Amino acid sequence: MSGFADKLRAMMVIARRDFVAVVFSKTFIFFLIGPIFPVLVGGLAGSIGGKVQQNVERPTIGLAMSAADSRAMLRAREELDGRVPGAIPEIVVLQDMQPGQTFDARAALANGDRPVSAVLGGTLDKPLLTAPGERARQWVGVVSNLAARARSATPTDYPDVAVEEVATSVAKVKSGQIYTAQAAQVMLFLLTMLLAGMVLSNLVEEKGNKIIEVLAAAIPMDAMFMGKLFAMLAVSLVGIAVWGGVGGAIVLAGARNLPTMSVPAVGWPLFLTLGFLYFAMAYLLMGSLFLSIGGMATTVREVQTLSMPVSMFQLMVFFFASYALTSPGSWLDWASIIFPVSSPYAMLARAAQYPDVWPHLVALGWQVLWVIVIVRAGAQLFRRTVMKSGPATTKKSVWKRLFGKGAKAY
Known part of the structure; x- marks a missing residue:
């Protein structure tokens, strides 16, 4: 010792x-x-990196609609993404809904096993978007366009999208x-x-x-x-x-x-x-x-x-x-x-x-x-x-x- x-x-x-x-x-x-100049360079690099990250981020919308509506939405998303690459969020099917069946969108947003940024339910005529406030405002127009194209190859009527805001999501x-x-x-x-x-x-x-x-x-x-x-x-x-x-x-x-x-x-x-x-x-x-x-x-x-x-x-x-x-x-x-x-x-x-x-x-x-x-x-x-x-x-x-x-x- x-x-x-x-x-x-x-x-x-x-x-x-x-x-x-x-x-x-x-x-x-x-x-x-000494660190003044590295900090300035790091700040500029971080700012540029943040801009790039915002541009390449691809959030995901989960579908909780009927099987036919989900297929139509996926097809519409594929068509629009080919024309406006990177502007349309990813879409995945969470559950094919049956008539009268309900889906807990808030629970899906809180589920870490399959993180999604928003959940789209309802029908093509009356879509319901459940998402955090920022995402909801950002995607209302996108969802309306997708639903209209899913109903018709040459859409003339764009449905109103009902919005249910949540505080946040696991994603x-x-x-x-x-x-x-x-x-x-x-x-x-x-x-x-x-x-x-x-x-x-x-x-x-x-x-x-x-x-x-x-x-x-x-x-x-x-x-x-x-x-x-x-x-x-x-x-x-x-x-x-x-x-x-x-x-x-x-x-x-x-x-x-x-x-x-x-x-x-x-x-x-x-x-x-x-x-x-x-x-x-x-x-x-x-x-x-x-x-x-x-x-x-x-x-x-x-x-x-x-x-x-x-x-x-x-x-x-x-x-x-x-x-x-x-x-x-x-x-x-x-x-x-x-x-x-x-x-x-x-x-x-x-x-x-x-x-x-x-x-x-x-x-x-x-x-x-x-x-x-x-x-x-x-x-x-x-x-x-x-x-x-x-x-x-x-x-x-x-x-x-x-x-x-x-x-x-x-």
């Missing part, structure tokens, strides 16, 4: 030392200003929660991409002036690595607090013009808490990898060389987790949850879509385990390849340090 306490004390000393050195440096103000809730999950993943990626790369160059200066050798002689290497990692996490949280304060002021100033996001399945308070925890885990997982890789570099030039593959690795992890979001419950989804560096992205998206809390406790424990494993492995690699490889000014390349004496130095 005393050994663990000594390591914890050493870790806190290193963390406090690095945190103070970074936050009270003159360059920290430039670090805080709309699920769609909104997916947008929330996507937005959370993008935010997590941007913050991790912006902040985790700092740890790549964390050891270069100390290796150059031999401070690392003094520290390595005084404290365990894994405690030093963990202390540096938590110091950079604390620096990142300071930056996020500043950016969050500025962003919050902007949101309050222009709140009326901002789109509202759907409530995540676990609720906003727990979702924000999980977002903070998953950011910390994503940062620690990526940071521990980058600290181990950057520890092999001896010059700033080598760090710059490593920056591109590191950035590409982060991008591929984000794409992997985002793609898995399109296949819930598949092996791809489970792979993104189990793979340590993509697990925070996948689980944060899961929090937006599913109300269960216990999987997050398991996932956080799994991620903590991998942080410890990577830090210990990185510390061992650093001790064996760097601390025993001669002076810090050696010309051995990162390739040679990673793969041994038999590798060719370039």
